[in-house]
Amino acid sequence: MIEFDQVQKSYEVGGRAIPALKATSMTVAAGEVFGIVGHSGAGKSTLVRLINLLERPTGGRILIDGKNVTDYNAEQLRGFRRKVGMIFQHFNLLSSKTVADNIAFPMKLAGIYSRQQIRDRVDELLARVGLSDHASKYPSQLSGGQKQRVGIARALACRPSILLCDEATSALDPQTTQSVLRLLADINRELGLTIVLITHEMDVVRRVCDRVAVMDAGEVVELGAVSDVFLHP
């Protein structure tokens, strides 16, 4: 599904190449919940930005559904991006738009959906994330957990096959974290989406992930089933 083949990334800083991801090969299977953990600066965000093609690798190839996406042109990129939904630590909602309009936004940007399709999809997603009664509210009127539910609905709008979660529960209290994780697990099970989840919270990994990669200084230092990786300290 997501295949890294000797993928490298370095950033050019003041004429010097700073390695952020050393040659990495790994595969995320279709339909799995894959965790990425590691300290700040380990390269987790770089890995995610490579998966959604916000960054191009400086070496190696990334294959998604068997296609080499690393040499996609601008138009192929636009189509590809709809297949990848993303949720964030601080939700990144548009404060001047209602809940419904936030969810509709990526569909409008895509320019390929009719107004009726957008309306139907927004209703369906509001129901899925339990916010049907909040469609006309603004983000500032919602709790953190509700905001992240809007973030999840928006990420799902264009029916992606991959959902990338960047510290998606780090700003939430433990109880809200639990309910958001339950929602993600339901989505994974019912829609068969592949979920890649970056976190620094071990508890989150134990609760929802099938497998986990531990990153340190730009390298995947461990990768395996959660129960295997966390048996040893």
Ligand code: ADP
């Ligand atoms: P938290 O309580 O926030 O989950 P932990 O004490 O479990 O924090 O972990 C702190 C940091 O150490 C995290 O950034 C995590 O990614 C990292 N870490 C935890 N376990 C391992 C491990 N087995 N190998 C490498 N890094 C780990």
Ligand code: ADP
């Ligand atoms: P993490 O998400 O685990 O905190 P990052 O992927 O953000 O790690 O960063 C990995 C390394 O790459 C760090 O040393 C960081 O300073 C560097 N880095 C990340 N983004 C950039 C950038 N845009 N320009 C230069 N260096 C960067």
